[in-house]
Amino acid sequence: MRPMNSIDDIPLAKRINYPKKISRNSFFALIVLILGLGVSFIIFIANRISNKDLFSNNSKIFSESIQTDTLLGHFPYSDVSREDLVLFSPGIFVHKDIFDKFTEMQSKASKSGISLQLLSGFRSINLQRDIFYENKSIRNQTAIERARVSAPPGYSEHSTGYAIDVGDGSYPNTHFELEFEQTPAFKWMKKYAPKYHFVLSFPKNNKQGISYEPWHWRFEGTVEALRKFEPANKTLGLK
Numbered sequence: 001m002r003p004m005n006s007i008d009d010i011p012l013a014k015r016i017n018y019p020k021k022i023s024r025n026s027f028f029a030l031i032v033l034i035l036g037l038g039v040s041f042i043i044f045i046a047n048r049i050s051n052k053d054l055f056s057n058n059s060k061i062f063s064e065s066i067q068t069d070t071l072l073g074h075f076p077y078s079d080v081s082r083e084d085l086v087l088f089s090p091g092i093f094v095h096k097d098i099f100d101k102f103t104e105m106q107s108k109a110s111k112s113g114i115s116l117q118l119l120s121g122f123r124s125i126n127l128q129r130d131i132f133y134e135n136k137s138i139r140n141q142t143a144i145e146r147a148r149v150s151a152p153p154g155y156s157e158h159s160t161g162y163a164i165d166v167g168d169g170s171y172p173n174t175h176f177e178l179e180f181e182q183t184p185a186f187k188w189m190k191k192y193a194p195k196y197h198f199v200l201s202f203p204k205n206n207k208q209g210i211s212y213e214p215w216h217w218r219f220e221g222t223v224e225a226l227r228k229f230e231p232a233n234k235t236l237g238l239k
């Protein structure tokens with residue numbers, strides 16, 4: 001027979017000598033705190049890693065924008081070779097790849113009673129130089145002010161032969177004016193131009209910081225044209 005006071009008769013839970021009941025709660029609180037700190041640390045490290053990725057992506061974008069060598073928001077474009085140019089109408093040359101597409105678009109629009117007019121096409125770097133600096137001087141503008149509405153020489157899409165300025169023959173007073181966007185020609189272009197591979201180069205609030213030009217469109221219907229406008233499209237793609 002075992003003695004009455006044998007320790008084995010005391011239930012196990014009571015045999016463990018916790019100093020106080022509160023201590024057991026503190027122990028669990030400590031565990032929760034450690035777990036909490038561990039989770040916070042993991043989240044912190046994960047954020048650091050993803051921020052690092054974001055930062056290196058930004059650095060890449062930044063270095064690419066340096067490489068494209070923009071000037072006051074405009075991308076560099078060299079003159080198209082003369083043999084790639086064709087006369088569209090008196091005084092207006094365009095890239096030969098545009099000719100058929102624009103003519104097709106023009107005749108399609110005329111079937112809807114719209115007079116789509118080609119106002120300008122190819123402009124040489126030399127001509128762009130005269131236009132840029134003469135207008136800058138006449139209007140007493142700084143280069144930054146002028147560049148919002150006109151490209152500096154060597155930076156105009158018109159040099160490629162792929163860029164055109166379009167007007168509505170029924171509303172000649174809107175030529176090269178913002179009011180052009182109210183004309184049937186613009187509304188028709190906005191709807192159907194992609195069918196003929198023309199896109200608006202400087203839409204409202206464009207990333208290049210160039211003023212909205214509803215009349216200025218560029219052709220992207222060949223790989224050669226697309227390659228010319230790749231830097232500009234990349235910038236727009238970052239919207």
Ligand SMILES: [Zn+2]
Nearest residue numbers: 163164165216
């Ligand atoms: Zn233009």
